Amino acid sequence: MNLLPSNRKRSANPGDNPQMVAARARVHTAGAYAPMAAAMVAELSALSVAGPVLDLGCGEGYYCGVLNQALPACALYGVDISRAAVRLAARRCPAADFAVASAFHLPLPDASLDVVLRVFAPSDDAEVLRVLRPAGFYLEICPAPGHLKEVRARLYDTPREHVEAREDVQGLQLVKRSRVQYPLALDAELLSDLVSMTPFAFRGHREKRERLLREALPEVSMAFSLHLFQKAS
């Protein structure tokens, strides 16, 4: 469903474009984020939630697919502002319901969700708080310091590290923090897709990007922080 009113759009086709969506789908199919997805599933399975789960900025539905396998009894929803992403998500994970919508104006009732998941996507804390039921959980997954540091070092003159993920979200309490780190072996195609699906595709020097893709990179560091918050009951 497309639930994004045109007066809420800042461009004709907001969000990730079809090329980025396709690149991310190939990276996910290659298993590049599987260890992090396994940690995400472990976090959510331990909560014994039975109610609806929302994936904010769900992209092409990789995490909804993983969650559907792990928590088949839970209703799953995904929203993303990109039409291309939602179209692919609906095909890849028919068990979930997807909508083109903004994370800043969620088309969901107050206190309707047991879990909100956010993986590298923009979000609005007040909206998260509004749609979570009392005692509901919010899992925020962000890149941690060191994530893709080898790519950053080759693209920027003065590469900046990812900062530590935040521990405060107004109205929610941090109940658990964890970190997932692992090396990822790359071939030329996977490296190209990894660069295409991220802001690296547009930032940094074009010549450096072209050299990186030409010279290849056998391995990169993957590092994520998982912060689990809970709404008061």
Ligand SMILES: C[S@@+](CC[C@H](N)C(=O)[O-])C[C@H]1O[C@@H](n2cnc3c(N)ncnc32)[C@H](O)[C@@H]1O
């Ligand atoms: C870095 S991608 C992450 C996608 C997915 N969570 C994943 O990890 O595979 C960020 C996603 O947020 C979406 N996005 C950007 N702005 C958004 C907004 N205002 N509301 C909802 N989604 C948005 C993009 O279209 C893109 O799919």
